[in-house]
Amino acid sequence: MGGWVKRKSAGSDHDDDVDGKPKGKKIKKDKTLPSMIKNKEKRSEVYSKLKREKRIEKRKQAKAREVAIQRALELGEEPPQKSVPRTIENTREVDETICRPDDEELFAANNADEFSGILKQEIIPKILITTNRFNSTRGPALCDELVSVIPNAHFYKRGTYELKKIVEYAKNKDFTSIIVVHTNRREPDAMLIIGLPDGPTAHFKLSNLILRKDIKNHGNPTSHKPELVLNNFTTTIGHRVGRMIQSLFHQDPNFRGRRVVTFHNQRDFIFFRHHRYIFETKEQKVNPKEKAAKDSKSKNLPQQKVIARLQECGPRFTLKLRTLQNGTFDTQGGEYEWVHKSDMDTSRRRFFL
Numbered sequence: 001m002g003g004w005v006k007r008k009s010a011g012s013d014h015d016d017d018v019d020g021k022p023k024g025k026k027i028k029k030d031k032t033l034p035s036m037i038k039n040k041e042k043r044s045e046v047y048s049k050l051k052r053e054k055r056i057e058k059r060k061q062a063k064a065r066e067v068a069i070q071r072a073l074e075l076g077e078e079p080p081q082k083s084v085p086r087t088i089e090n091t092r093e094v095d096e097t098i099c100r101p102d103d104e105e106l107f108a109a110n111n112a113d114e115f116s117g118i119l120k121q122e123i124i125p126k127i128l129i130t131t132n133r134f135n136s137t138r139g140p141a142l143c144d145e146l147v148s149v150i151p152n153a154h155f156y157k158r159g160t161y162e163l164k165k166i167v168e169y170a171k172n173k174d175f176t177s178i179i180v181v182h183t184n185r186r187e188p189d190a191m192l193i194i195g196l197p198d199g200p201t202a203h204f205k206l207s208n209l210i211l212r213k214d215i216k217n218h219g220n221p222t223s224h225k226p227e228l229v230l231n232n233f234t235t236t237i238g239h240r241v242g243r244m245i246q247s248l249f250h251q252d253p254n255f256r257g258r259r260v261v262t263f264h265n266q267r268d269f270i271f272f273r274h275h276r277y278i279f280e281t282k283e284q285k286v287n288p289k290e291k292a293a294k295d296s297k298s299k300n301l302p303q304q305k306v307i308a309r310l311q312e313c314g315p316r317f318t319l320k321l322r323t324l325q326n327g328t329f330d331t332q333g334g335e336y337e338w339v340h341k342s343d344m345d346t347s348r349r350r351f352f353l
Contacts, residue, residue: 088267093350097236106239113240114195115247118176127153127248128175132182133160138211139183145212145315146179149261149274151225151250153179167328171197177248181206191319192329195244199327200337202244204270204319212314219276219311224257225250226274232265237338238353241321259313268353270319275310282307321353 034050037043069079084090099106110116117123127150131139135158147153158166163180170178175196182190191204212218228249233242245263253259258277263270281304324338340352 088349091349093347095235095351098234099236099239106236110243113243114198114200115243118247119243119251121251123176125152125176125248125250126174127177127179128166128170128173129153129155129179129181130158130166132180133158135181135183136186136188138186138209139181139188141211142181142188142209142315142317146181148221149226149313149315150248163329167194167196179248188317190322193244193248194329195247196328199325200240200244201323201325201327201329201334202241202321203323203325205322206317206319208316208318210314210316215312215314215316217311219278219313221259221274221276221313222257224254224259225252226257226259226261227253227255229260229262229264231263233353235351235353237321237324238265240337241324241353260310265353268320268351270321270353272315272317272319274313274315276313278309278311280307280309281305 032046034043034047037046065080072079110119118125129143129146129150131143140155140157143155147155156166167178177196178192178194180192180194181188182192188206188209191206193202193204195201226249228246230242230246233239242263242265249261260275260277262273262275264273265271283304320340321338322340323336326335326337338352344350344352
C-alpha cells in the first residue's frame with residue numbers, strides 16, 4: 001500500500017496540529033435557564049448569579065457612557081444620545097382619540113361643555129359630599145378628609161334619602177357637583193361624581209385607600225386653596241374626565257399656602273395624592289481649607305442652604321373609571337358615553353384615558 005495513514009494515539013481525544021500543538025474541542029457555555037432547573041437551591045443559585053452578572057454589566061455600560069460623555073465635552077463635540085427605555089406607556093397601542101394641541105374642534109367643545117362656566121371662573125364651585133345608605137366608619141372618615149382637601153365642600157349624612165332626591169336638593173341649593181363615597185361592610189370601594197345641573201356622571205372604582213392618620217409623618221392641610229395638577233389625561237374620554245375633576249376645585253389657587261393636589265393617570269389608574277411644600281434651612285458643612293481661602297468677613301457668616309421637600313397630607317387612594325353617563329344619575333333610562341367592559345382589555349398596552 002502506497003499511502004501513509006496518521007492514527008490517533010491511544011487515550012487521546014484530539015488530533016495534533018501541523019505545528020505539533022494539540023487542537024482541543026470547543027467547550028460550549030451552559031445556557032440553562034433557571035426555570036429549567038427543578039432543584040430549588042440550584043435554581044435560586046443560578047438565578048442570583050445571572051442577576052449579579054447583569055448588574056455588573058449594567059454598571060460597566062453606565063461607566064463607559066460617562067467616559068464617552070466626558071471625552072465628548074473635552075473635545076467640544078455633542079455627547080451621545082441617551083437611550084430611551086421601552087416601557088408600556090411609550091409602546092402603547094395607537095389610539096385615534098388622543099387629543100392634539102392643534103385640534104380646533106376640541107377647543108370649541110371645551111367652550112361649550114358643562115364645565116366651561118366653572119373653569120372660566122364665572123361660577124364658584126360648591127361641592128356636596130355624602131355616602132351610601134349603609135356605610136362603615138371609614139366612609140365618613142374619607143368624606144371628612146375630602147372636605148379638608150376640596151375648597152367649599154360640605155358633608156351631609158345620607159340617611160335614607162334616595163340619590164335622585166339628593167340631586168334635586170343639591171340643584172335647589174346651587175351645588176355644582178355631588179361626590180358619593182360608596183362603602184361595603186369594611187372599606188370604601190367606589191366613588192360617584194355627579195356634575196350639576198345637567199351631568200355628566202362618572203362612576204369610579206376606589207382602591208388602596210390610606211387615611212391621613214395612617215400616613216407616617218403626615219401634615220395637616222391649611223384652609224388655602226390648593227394648586228391642582230392633572231397628568232396624562234390624553235384621550236377624548238380622559239380629557240373629559242380631567243375637566244370634570246378640574247371643575248371640583250377653584251381656578252385661583254393660593255400659592256402662599258403651598259398645597260398641591262395631584263391626579264396622576266397611569267395605565268388608566270388615577271392616583272390621588274395631597275402634598276404641601278416645605279422649605280427648610282440647614283447649615284452647610286464647609287471644608288476648613290475652603291474657609292481659610294475666603295475673606296475674613298465671610299468667615300463669620302453661617303453657611304446655610306435652603307432645602308425644599310414634600311410632606312404628604314393625605315388621604316391617598318386610586319381611582320379607575322367604570323362608566324361615564326350623560327346627564328345626572330339614572331340607572332334605568334340613562335345613556336352612557338363610555339362603559340368599561342372586560343372584553344375591552346385585549347392588551348396590556350391598550351389604554352382609554
